[in-house]
Amino acid sequence: MDLEIRHLRAVTAIADAGSLHKAARVLGVAQPTLTAQLRRIEESLGGTLFLRLPEGCRPTFLGHQLLARARPVLAEMNQLTDQMRAAARAERNSHLRIGSTPTHAVAPWLRLLSERFPEARPTVHAEASSCALLRMVAAGQLDAALVHEPEGCPLRIPADVRLRVLLEREPQLLGVFEHHPAARQKTVRLQDLADERWMIDKTADGEWEQLDRVLRAAGVTPQILHGDFATISMLVSTGQAVMVCNGTSTGRNGAVVRRLEGDPIAARWLLAARSDVCLDAVYDDLVTAYREVADQAPLYKTIGPPVFGPTP
Numbered sequence: 411m412d413l414e415i416r417h418l419r420a421v422t423a424i425a426d427a428g429s430l431h432k433a434a435r436v437l438g439v440a441q442p443t444l445t446a447q448l449r450r451i452e453e454s455l456g457g458t459l460f461l462r463l464p465e466g467c468r469p470t471f472l473g474h475q476l477l478a479r480a481r482p483v484l485a486e487m488n489q490l491t492d493q494m495r496a497a498a499r500a501e502r503n504s505h506l507r508i509g510s511t512p513t514h515a516v517a518p519w520l521r522l523l524s525e526r527f528p529e530a531r532p533t534v535h536a537e538a539s540s541c542a543l544l545r546m547v548a549a550g551q552l553d554a555a556l557v558h559e560p561e562g563c564p565l566r567i568p569a570d571v572r573l574r575v576l577l578e579r580e581p582q583l584l585g586v587f588e589h590h591p592a593a594r595q596k597t598v599r600l601q602d603l604a605d606e607r608w609m610i611d612k613t614a615d616g617e618w619e620q621l622d623r624v625l626r627a628a629g630v631t632p633q634i635l636h637g638d639f640a641t642i643s644m645l646v647s648t649g650q651a652v653m654v655c656n657g658t659s660t661g662r663n664g665a666v667v668r669r670l671e672g673d674p675i676a677a678r679w680l681l682a683a684r685s686d687v688c689l690d691a692v693y694d695d696l697v698t699a700y701r702e703v704a705d706q707a708p709l710y711k712t713i714g715p716p717v718f719g720p721t722p
Contacts, residue, residue, distance in 0.1 A: 411454040415487055418480040420447055421459060425477055429466035506530035508692065509543040509555035511614070512639065513679075514658045514707075516556070518699035519692075526695060538614045538639070540565050547571050547682050554683040554692050558656075561676040562623065563616025574681045574689045575719030576696060580657045581673035583709060587649035588666045596712075597671045600628040607633045609642040609651040621654060624674050657713055658703045669709055 420437065427433040430448070434441040452459050459473035469477060506527055510516040516534060523532040537543050540557035547555050548568035556576065559565045567573065584598050592598045608625075610618050618634065625632040635651060645651040647664035654675055661667045681696060683689045697718050704710045 411450060413451070413454070415484070417447070417451050418476075418484055420444060421451065421473070421476060422480055422484060424448065424460060424467055425469055425473070430462075506532040506692075507535065507552045507554075508532060509535040509537060509546060509552045511538060511540055511543065511556065511558050512536065513556065513558075513656055514660075514703040515696070515700045518702045519556070519696050522695035522699055523692060527691075538611045541615045542613075544568055544571055544682055547684060550684070554681060554688055556679065556681055556696065558677040558679050560616035560620035561678065563619050565615060565680075567682075570684060571682050572684065572686055572689060574683075574693055576679040576681055576693075576700065577716055578678055578719040579676050580679060580716070581669070581713055582675040582677060583655040583657060583659055583667040584670050585646050585653040585655040585659065585661065585665050585667055587646060587652075588661075588664050590649060590652075592652075592668060593666050595668060597669045599671045600625060600630055600674065603652060604630045605633075607635050607651045609635050609637055609645055609653045611639060611642065612636040617654065620675065628674070657710055658700075658707045659709075660707050667709055669712060673713075 420433070423433040423436050424430060424444075427436055430445055431441050434444040437444065448459070455472070455476070457472040458470050459476060460467040460469055506523060508520070508523065510519075516536070520532055520534050523530075535543075535546070535552060535555075537546075540559065543552065543555040543557050544565065544567060546552040548571050557565065561579065584592065584603075586592050586598075592602065608621060610621060612618055618636075621634065622632050635645075637645070642651070642653050643663065643665070646653050655667050656677075659667045679700075681689060681693055683692070700716060700718075704716050710716070
């Protein structure tokens with residue numbers, strides 16, 4: 411017979427009560443039942459744990475050795491039980507809070523998490539700024555966040571935030587009016603867009619800096635306008651500007667997406683959380699969601715299937 415927690419509780423109860431009769435009352439069992447249990451424990455260990463005296467039970471030397479080791483184990487088990495009960499209470503009153511910068515993957519990710527953790531009632535917070543989402547994770551305002559890091563523009567990662575790479579490098583696409591000359595091409599040269607106005611959300615960390623650098627490297631003097639996502643989409647859809655889009659973009663409302671020649675603009679996608687446990691809990695569903703939207707994005711087939719990255 412292997413020792414179990416209930417055996418340790420029985421032995422410590424007998425030692426604390428000083429008799430089998432009193433210990434049985436504390437444990438809520440009949441004295442003969444406790445006596446038989448003690449006998450089985452002693453037989454299993456191969457020695458006597460208590461001397462049965464007229465005035466009660468006194469631990470033997472072997473009994474003292476067992477008690478010295480049993481009490482810390484029981485204390486730790488009690489602490490673990492208390493912590494798990496507290497965590498369960500907190501879970502009943504909390505949500506699984508995820509955040510994300512703009513991506514089509516967030517909708518299927520939220521759906522998959524809701525199916526996997528219905529009791530956690532997952533919620534999502536959308537934000538253009540990757541750094542703002544990382545700060546929210548660090549502050550405990552979000553449990554996990556999907557963020558993108560424009561190539562050549564490292565994000566500021568808080569010290570207590572853990573990261574897992576989703577995609578090491580995803581080429582970004584061109585969003586353009588469906589009747590624009592570039593819409594008739596499979597791939598578009600940056601030089602052919604020299605006279606275009608590029609719309610960008612300045613709150614999206616690193617995107618302005620990356621676009622400015624890439625355009626200048628291509629010999630193009632950038633004409634960059636700033637606006638929110640709704641304004642950007644409206645101007646692109648009416649032919650008044652062009653924009654950079656995620657690799658999973660499909661185009662809509664009069665706008666189409668095209669691949670830029672040489673894939674000069676790219677981003678790294680990262681999953682952030684405060685612990686590896688939380689990363690493990692949500693990462694696989696994120697991969698499944700991203701595969702789903704990549705399969706539905708026509709230009710992703712020219713980029714190639716997404717290659718999900720290792721932990722940094």
